[in-house]
Amino acid sequence: MLTALYVPANRPDRFAKAVAAGPDLVVFDLEDAVPVEDKAEARSWAVAWIAAHTHGPAEVRVNAVGSPWIEDDLAAVSAVPSVRIRLPKVESVTEVRAVLEKVPSARITALIESPLGLERAFEIATADPRVVAIALGEADLSSALGVDGSAGLAWARGRLVSASRAAGLGAPVMSVYPQVHDLDGLRQTSAEGRALGFVGRTAIHPKQLSVIVESFTPTAVQVAEAEALLAAVEKAGVADGGVIVLPDGRMADPAMIGRAREVVTLMREIELRS
Structure with missing residues (x-):
């Protein structure tokens, strides 16, 4: 997988457009992109759309374990066969197993967004065979580490690549580049990630997809x-x-x-x- 594209789950008008943009994976976001007052509707829209369409792989980023919304999120996505769950702010094996206990058919992408989660990345990656990927949540992690830019994140990125490879999950996909209109910056940081062992990247806008494919394509x-x-x-x-x-x-x-x-x-x- 080279590309994943986030789409806010409270914007059903964007669902078909996200799929049509051609990413390898569409991630329906119930967490950061959705205001509290919209979470219930967003949850219903995302699950209904995924259940009704078979246009390629989809994943749901639920809210974090321990949040007020996680139980409702898991109850909703459990209705989707073999659902892929993007689990944010993972810091322990216990959190992964708690989600899988609620949704046994799920496959998990565990997002590592804190220093503790990073220290436990290999344990999280090997928590269960249903963990299919680990990835960084770089905005939260940068804040927690007190670092800025690619130089500050280089060690964390390398650590994640090593943990993913050691767990037998292969090369991980790189985190988002938040400056949507800065395609040169996207290209440069993707090259940096590629040099560290990442293959592919998550996008927050369709215009980023072609640059990501270009950046991770072998010469x-x-x-x-x-x-x-x-x-x-x-x-x-x-x-x-x-x-x-x-x-x-x-x-x-x-x-x-x-x-x-x-x-x-x-x-x-x-x-x-x-």
Whole structure:
């Protein structure tokens, strides 16, 4: 998955537009984007729309465990088969398991938005096989850490990538870039995230989607080198775990081969979605 797009659940007029924009995942937001007085209606609109449409994967960002709205959120989304829940402000395995106890068929994306949650990221990622992803909530985390910008978040981002990989969840998707009209800033920070190991990003506006895809698409040179390496491995008939010497003298070990496979697989996925 390269792109996810938030849509406020109190704006049903935007639901179809969000899907039509072509993200890999639409996230119906019941939390930060919805005023308190709109939460009940937003909940009903989102669940009804998801139940009535099958236009691709959807996820519901519920309110945090311990909030006044979480019980009603979970009761509502439990009516949706195999619902994906984006659970905010996760700080413990207990919170994840409490949600899964209420909605056993759910798949969870756990949002890490505090220093405590970050310290426990691997535990949260491995809390249950139904946890399918972890991601950062960078606005809250930046505030809690007292940091600004990409430099201040670099360690936290790297920590999340490591936890996700160690848990067997693969490369995580990067958090949103809140300046909707600053596409150059989106492009630059996406490149920074890509260098740290993220693949893909969540958007808050459809205009950000094409920049995100562009930013996380391997370059032609990267794809060509990966394909050449895999072709050399196949020609040499080397099983996984072996080391080969390429015609230019480079040695290719299993780590390099695995990375090449990731690049080629990602490129094929991008080509299929276009």
